[in-house]
Amino acid sequence: MAALAPHQRRLLAEQGLASHPLVTAEQIHGAEIAIVEEPSVKPIPGVDGLLTMTRGITLGISVADCAPVWIVARDGSAGALLHSGKKGTESGIVPRGIRELCARTGLPPSGLSVTIGPCIRPPCYEIDFAAEIRRQAEGEGVLEIHDEEICTACHPERYYSYRREKGMTGRMLATLTLG
Numbered sequence: 001m002a003a004l005a006p007h008q009r010r011l012l013a014e015q016g017l018a019s020h021p022l023v024t025a026e027q028i029h030g031a032e033i034a035i036v037e038e039p040s041v042k043p044i045p046g047v048d049g050l051l052t053m054t055r056g057i058t059l060g061i062s063v064a065d066c067a068p069v070w071i072v073a074r075d076g077s078a079g080a081l082l083h084s085g086k087k088g089t090e091s092g093i094v095p096r097g098i099r100e101l102c103a104r105t106g107l108p109p110s111g112l113s114v115t116i117g118p119c120i121r122p123p124c125y126e127i128d129f130a131a132e133i134r135r136q137a138e139g140e141g142v143l144e145i146h147d148e149e150i151c152t153a154c155h156p157e158r159y160y161s162y163r164r165e166k167g168m169t170g171r172m173l174a175t176l177t178l179g
């Protein structure tokens with residue numbers, strides 16, 4: 001992970017985000033979401049989701065088979081980035097994130113969009129948690145849901161996969177910055 005940090009910093013710089021503080025989460029496969037209003041040097045303990053309404057902060061979630069899920073207010077006022085694998089999906093972190101964003105922004109679920117990133121999927125994994133995340137978001141009333149249905153385990157040239165590499169692997173860094 002330490003070896004990946006310089007590459008991640010370079011990629012963030014290429015996006016014009018070099019001067020933004022990067023706030024990350026401890027990620028314990030739970031369903032807790034932290035509200036991020038200021039920089040934090042240490043990963044925020046005990047959470048698998050980060051939500052912000054503050055510009056100038058980049059949220060970061062590390063994944064290698066679990067899904068990164070972006071929930072953003074379509075008016076650009078707020079966004080959440082969640083780590084939702086098998087356990088997090090069972091615990092309902094995505095519905096929680098949707099409700100929290102609606103509560104904080106006053107927007108209805110139709111004012112949000114949900115994007116499900118690359119993650120492990122059938123037949124490489126027996127549980128289709130990405131499909132469940134979509135069902136959860138639809139159940140909450142979100143109308144705009146994006147999923148390119150990319151399986152991390154199917155693309156070794158492009159993605160790390162915890163299962164394919166039997167735990168000895170890196171992590172992708174998913175990020176969200178309010179513009």
Ligand SMILES: [Zn+2]
Nearest residue numbers: 124151153154
């Ligand atoms: Zn696959």
